[in-house]
Amino acid sequence: MPDHTSNGMQCHEFEGLLSDAIDGVLTGAQLDRFQAHVRTCSACRPLFAEVEAGRNWLKDLTEVEPPVSLVTNILASTTGVDTQRLRVNVSAPQPRITWLERAHAWASGAMQPLWATVRQPRFAMSFGMAFFALSVALSVIGVKPADLRQVSLRPAAIRHTYYNTQARVVRYYENIRFVYEVESRVRELKRTVTPAEPAPERKDHKNDTTQQPEQKQERNYSQTENHLILASAPLGLSVNDLPVVLVTTYRRFV
């Protein structure tokens, strides 16, 4: 708005008094000056008219009635109170559900299909048989539920148990009669087939005047060849019927 001066009042002063003038609280000389400015200022006159008209329009607006259920809804959503007097087409307030109840409800819903399947007779029978088979197997192996209570879960104890079990298994395997016989037969064959090694040449250290330290004897073994050896068998069998034993010999280089 341009800031004109009309009848001793500037437009910005007029704007500041506009609300008071509309509300009817301006009196005396101030009101006279204001009215004079409105009459003479071409910029402020329409503004005053618009503001006054707008206020008159708003006077036509009456209060609206809130819905009848508003109070009941408010009370139900705040205090949970739903009195008989206030109950007007409003549903009852929802009871508060704790997280534990909610979790239980969720678990029940999620487990319901699985539980229904498990309760079928054929599944129950299968589970019973599996349990029976497992318990029989454990008792045959020698595992007793009472022993499990005394099992130590310390790393050292676990390692100790592992080595004990491994040694027991090896001992059991080596004590099997068949295995023992095969191994002893193989050892005998080795002894008979392998030629006797010449005695190592002894070096005479007495005349050594080089003053150098004695070279340590190193043994180098290398795999040379594999020999197919026919195991001893009774006469009358063809070569194809004879068992074949694969013997690997090592030659020693000095």
Added chain:
Amino acid sequence: MEDVQVVAMLVRRCVAGDAAAWEEIVQTYNRRIYNICYRFAGSADDAEDLAQEVFIKMYRTLASYDSSKGAFVTWVTTITRNLLVDHFRKTKQDRITDSLDATSSAHEDAQPLSEQIQDQSAPPDQHVRSREVGEAVHAALGKLSPELREAVILRDLQDMDYREIATVLKVPEGTVKSRINRGRAELARLLQRTYRQVM
């Protein structure tokens, strides 16, 4: 308007857990809050939801009310106004003043404002005419910018004084007066053009 001591006692009883005191507060202020919400939001459904939210917020923060800092009605109106502004920001209803030929909202059956006002001369019944004028003004009010609308609502519909409005809106009294004047003038401009045609 309100007896400060009576209201303060009511609030204390309510904070102490007196359900009857809270019900009295709801009964006393629900109409006012609903009307502010209705005039600002423009729709009856939104107004009902917003009014409930206002009371829920009020119920939770009632203990923070300090009677020495201001009247209870100012505190209630501040809560209402803040919630309305939040609602406006969420819904992004940017209702900056539009032309008269633009459709207002779905609530008015998408009928242009000028047509709504033109129709007001048709019914002979004065009551019907008054109601339709009221609807037209309500529609025009919804076309004001939120800043102007809230100032006009608090002043011309809720009869709050400038100091209270300044407290609620957290702006100086001069700004409040300026917004009210601009809001009234804008509303008149929206309505008068068509109103002259009708008359």
